[in-house]
Amino acid sequence: MQYKVLIVEDQEMPRQLFEIFVKSDPRYDLVGSICNAELAIDFCTHMRIDLILMDVMTEHGSNGLDASENIKKKYPNIKIIIVTSMPEASWLKRAREIGVDSFWYKESQKDPILAVMERTLAGEHVFPDMPPIVQIGNTNNHEFSERELDVLRELITGDSNAEIGQRLGIAPSTVKYHVQNMLQKTGMHTRTELAAVARSLGIVIK
16 A cells, blocks of 8 residues: 655755655655645645645745644544744644644754654654754743743734733733843843844744
8 A cells, every 4th residue: 555645845855855765765655746725634634645745834825824724624534744944833732632643853853754654654643842953142932931932922023012922921021031031141232133043943833
């Protein structure tokens, strides 16, 4: 029996590598390789799919986690492996919540993707314990608390402390406190610098 595999990846080099890996193993049949996560739902509707390698950030802003959630609701037997290079911690948490089968970091995971595919199809759930460590200024992303990451994620919108506090259900002074703590940890001088660097590194994405 060959497993039918769909690749959803908008970056050309990773997509080509995934294609090579899948085609190199006779157990797998590559039925599609696309750039937009929303199109994956149509593939699942019109043909048999056993396994999807799903990036999170895909073409035209289509979110792989949103697509995975919809697919899992309609086709719970389809296995989905989230593949990403971004260390955004909330993605790992959400992937578990929506029932994604496995999660694989492109650059830093020790297990090769073919091994994760095999284990996932065998019924295992393969998840890293935490996102990869990324240096930001004088510290790294693992040194931020969950609440600090919440604030940092909102900070990249450019909104005020009052607006951020309203969304998170905390006082503006508490937002300011967390921002000051993160500036002290990183050694950065402004909230704009902090937000820009964190977003460019993929530590927080909104």
